[in-house]
Amino acid sequence: MSQTIDEGMRQSLNSVREVNFDGLVGPTHNYSGLAHGNVASMSHEGLVANPREAALQGLAKMKSLMEAGYAQGVLPPQQRPDLGALRALGFSGSDAELLTRAASDAPQLLRAVCSASSMWTANAATVTPSRDAPDGRVHFTPANLQSSFHRYLEPATTGRVLAAIFSDAAHFAHHPALPATPAFSDEGAANHTRLGAAYGDAGVHLFVYGRRAFGGDGVEPRHYPARQTLEASQAIARQHGLCEAQTVFAQQHPEAIDAGVFHNDVIAVGNGPVLLYHELAFRDEQATLDELRHKMSTSLIPVRVPLEAVSLEDAVASYLFNSQLLSNADGSMTLVVPGECQQREAVWRCIQDHLLAGHNPISDVVVKDVQQSMRNGGGPACLRLRVALSGAERDAVSGSVLLNDGLHGELAEWVRRHYRDRLAMEDLADPQLATESLTALDELTRILAIGSVYPFQLN
Template identity: 50%
Template structure:
């Protein structure tokens, strides 16, 4: 039997509000604020604990090495690692901020994943995102490939591809622009790729970058061996991007046969629904469209509440639940739409509101923090066991966070060689806790 495993990103010790992500309104708004890495990591672990308590299988992806000294060496800095960091910070705090972002915590951008039921060879395929739209995120691709290859190393069941070429033609943001619709987790279904721009035709009418290209989505579908009958490429609306929906998962989420979305999520909603209905009829599922309309739920409320950046999950008994940030509960129009869905004739039976304010303040909600991997029993057995979560493992990780993480971090801390040593000690202890060996450059 297939299950959907949520692999949540563990917030790293350099979690800070650098305001590095143009088009991400929360990131811009909170630039320069003091952050709380310890609180952020504990909030994320509490979400993982909640999903385990609901009966789901939960995994974890470790944070990346930050500050990233190899990146500073690559642009001409020399000396010991501590000297490099301090000299670079003296020259350019902004450069060091880019090399210190904890943005890999948002694992919806780690990769695009296709279930074995969809792929030509029956294996689960994962393509790490190149994230070329933002300099601080483009640093992640190589380590993400290494990490995923260590966790999904059983090549009988998994195929971890290299990232797409790192250029603007193949701008790839991972699963944040990818959805799947089917009758159930193990069933063959429809892979819905959402793009912001066709890189061969240019970009118009946008004040913020459209990060995902059609060409990247098409390339991933080819790499994963997906058939034309089981894929659909849909354009995100310029209205949504300009409002602050820098990824499609800010305005849309799917689970099984349910499409939960805002009226402004796509360029042509009527065409999308028509195409999904036709594909569903062929593939054996009847789609359920839960759409919030502009008049009742303005886009500005969608962006501030992150309603559609919720996790829509299927429980062991078949019911669906929403995992939402408390900002949704605090936004009247968003809360009203959730209540309307709960009272309606659809599979969603409950909503759980969670405190993820440290992540939300940087523009990432529940769905940003997780990568969905669908796997049958044999495939699950091939996943590295050290990253699979239990209540006891979460207890151990919480103790590790309390031992190694600061509860307050400001921009000036990022250029301190002593802080670099702190982060490395933390990550070294983590790889032992997760039995991942020498995962990071500084360990090699």
């Protein structure tokens, strides 16, 4: 009997694959410049956006990675504009009156409730695979995103979406978002990296924080806010049952945050045993590496990019480290970078001469056009939530959210049918935009077969 169990467990572990769940760009995609500390978002404020192009760019990236053999999933956007948020803040009247008054009296609030920021699903939640959890289930905690109002509006719907897709309690466990207070400020998987050997092997979880809420030495960024707290990262580790031997907590370098590195995934990316990072990613680089080496069951492969090769300015402008690092069957890895990496000579030279020619598993670089997202400060890695799933867990995923050619075609046609090709700031007050968005999202839930997850569907 024990041999049968051991063999079954071995097969289960060998079947584990990482699925990248990309966020669909929503119909209200715009450039409001809402994210303080996000240099790209702030610098493109007020530009005319193209929601249709943005969504199709995201779908094209998903399709190309699916065709290359990587497992790919889809997460829906949020309901926007969030008229319920405006009503909760004292605005009243019909939907049209609500939008008109908000545009006149509180234009920044209107921009916030129209934000399509949920496209960056790296911020949606923190995920622990079943291999690492004591109860053998995949654990999810939606990020509270309390550091900015436009993102604070997301967690309730995010939780419903995750619960609808990962609904089988035998395989998946869901936790509430942390208390939405500065002490437990949580930005999700953008500040979390799992390192190990294969996806089915035990991993070590690297949580990166910007500040301590209780105590600490006071060394924090001076210009931009540190969005993740140590206390939030520790709380999530406890929720998921992770022990001290499975976790490393490292402080992000304050200089990097002040340069526009608002999340760790803008300055470092990990996959398997590889940690690709900038010299100024961590406040104490050596202590972080030493602890990872001590706790990992396989050898850490650090790929360090020195400041002299890529400046912080170039790192932020190109989003070199906000790239996807993907495992291939032969043990090599592919780096999926935004097109902006080619536009920075130092960055492109680093990719060719330091990464591809270095002694590490990175053997290929793929360039993707996600310019509409990049202008708001989100690269390829921002657009996806990584979920390691066994074969049985993939079979237990509800709805039609795992991408195939048919679903891609249906979603692309859905976008072309419902999305505008031009959206300026003044368009956010158009009540027709709200109607178009709700109509599109109602149809989307039927395409993805996830049931009623939006407030307008639950009322």
